[in-house]
Amino acid sequence: MSATTETDAYIRLFSRYLREQGLPVTHQREVVADVVFSSVEHLSVDDIEREMRAVGERIGKATIYRTLDLLVKSNLVAENDFGEGFKRYEHRLSREPLHEHLICLHCGTVAEFHDSAVHQIEALVTAQHGFRPIRHKLEIYGLCRECQSAGVSLPREGLICPIDSV
Numbered sequence: 001m002s003a004t005t006e007t008d009a010y011i012r013l014f015s016r017y018l019r020e021q022g023l024p025v026t027h028q029r030e031v032v033a034d035v036v037f038s039s040v041e042h043l044s045v046d047d048i049e050r051e052m053r054a055v056g057e058r059i060g061k062a063t064i065y066r067t068l069d070l071l072v073k074s075n076l077v078a079e080n081d082f083g084e085g086f087k088r089y090e091h092r093l094s095r096e097p098l099h100e101h102l103i104c105l106h107c108g109t110v111a112e113f114h115d116s117a118v119h120q121i122e123a124l125v126t127a128q129h130g131f132r133p134i135r136h137k138l139e140i141y142g143l144c145r146e147c148q149s150a151g152v153s154l155p156r157e158g159l160i161c162p163i164d165s166v
């Protein structure tokens with residue numbers, strides 16, 4: 001199956017969701033969905049707007065936000081908040097559904113990883129607390145390899161811990 005055929009299938013799923021909700025399936029909504037489904041990145045609204053302009057589509061931010069909201073509600077797209085002051089969106093079905101994120105604080109690159117050790121820790125810790133897990137989220141913040149090679153260093157955030165400085 002080619003990437004395009006796959007993307008078409010996801011757009012059809014989204015259209016079906018819209019119809020089930022009694023919402024119109026518009027060209028604009030399909031274009032926004034197409035951009036998100038075709039990408040392996042964690043896209044911001046600005047990224048999406050830029051990609052649409054590159055293919056000659058002019059769609060306002062309000063429509064993009066509204067469509068993303070519907071994509072998230074449909075469960076086809078996941079919304080991430082990496083503390084940048086805006087959200088990032090990723091297609092859920094084209095990748096490992098359960099994955100964790102490494103976020104570079106300098107260049108904003110988001111990498112994904114999946115490791116069964118994370119699930120072992122979840123099982124262990126929740127068992128110790130008699131807690132029934134539904135989902136978890138692990139985000140690791142720091143510097144990516146490229147930024148480290150470029151000599152970037154980050155200032156320490158917040159107060160220095162008095163225990164550390166003794």
Ligand SMILES: [Zn+2]
Nearest residue numbers: 104107144147
């Ligand atoms: Zn970086």
Ligand SMILES: [Zn+2]
Nearest residue numbers: 090099101112
């Ligand atoms: Zn991701």
